[in-house]
Amino acid sequence: MIKVENVGKTFTLFNQENTSIPVIKEASFEVFKGDCVALVGKSGSGKSTLMRMIYGNYLTNEGKIWVGDTNIVGASSRAIINIRRHILGYVSQFLRVVPRVPTREVVAEPLLAIGKEMDEAFDIAEKLLERLNIPTALWDLSPTTFSGGEQQRVNIAxxxxxxxxxxxxxxxxxxxxxxxxxxxxxxxxxAKSKGTAIVGIFHDESARMDVCDREVDVSNFSPKLDS
Structure with a gap:
């Protein structure tokens, strides 16, 4: 479902005489349906960078990243938007939403975007909000006013x-x-039982051990810098 092939990433610091900093080199792994793979490694090893490359937020300097039948590397903006709408979800660390949009609508938006009827989309969203212990009194409020934990639960929903x-x-x-x-x-x-392929970053070791099938140590993809 997700296949990373010999991927490399270099950041260029344009305000520092175009200094190049290689952060990932020859990263390769595969995630199958119903599989949960944890990205592990020391701080700064490139876990979040690699995840953003898979999602298409960061450009990839070399290699291929397959999501389904599409190579994200070099894909058009339209193709990436289509993948995000239909194939690849993303729960980031921080909730990013338009201010003043009610929580119920924020959660239902991915369903509305694919043509789901509003009543059905809201019903599904409400069930998730209830499961995640978001009080009904908050559903019509913008999540931008919520606590960090509440925002994270809305993000997960x-x-x-x-x-x-x-x-x-x-x-x-x-x-x-x-x-x-x-x-x-x-x-x-x-999600795993339904066949969803999952890539995650879990600093919570017990959570990682509970849900993940394999680990990929991103430190193994760190470029060897000349001393």
């Missing part, structure tokens, strides 16, 4: 509101209490 074939999870249990952490882990297990 939005990511899991659709049965994506693949999903990226960046610290999905961060900022959560034990009860909501358990709910999120159950959502991940449910």
């Amino acid at each position: 939005r990511g899991f509101v659709r049965n994506y074939p693949a999903i990226l999870l960046d610290e999905p249990t961060a900022s959560l209490d034990s009860e909501n952490r358990s709910v999120v882990l159950d959502l991940i297990k449910d």
Whole structure:
């Protein structure tokens, strides 16, 4: 479902005489349907960078990244938008939404974007919000006013509101209490049982051990710099 082939990434610092900093070299791994793979490695090893490359937020300097039948590297903006709409979900660390849009609509938006009727989309969204213990009194308010933990749960609800074939999870249990952490882990297990391919970053080791099938140590893809 997701295949990373000999991928490399170099950042160029244009304000520092175009200094080039290689961060990832020859990264390769594959994630199959129903598989949960954790990206691990020391801080600064490139875990978040690699995840953003898979999602198409960062350009890739070399190699290929397959999501389904599409190579993200070099794909058009339209193709990437189509993949995000129909194939690849993403739960980032921070909720990014338009201010004043109600929480119910924020969560339902991925369903509305593919033509789901509003009543059905809202019903699915509400069930997820309830499962994630977001009080009904907050559903018509913008999540921009919520606490960090509440925003994270809204973010998770939005990511899991659709049965994506693949999903990226960046610290999905961060900022959560034990009860909501358990709910999120159950959502991940449910998605796996439906065949979703998952790539995640989990600093919560017990959560990682609970839901992940394999680990990919991104430190192994760190370029060897000349001394």
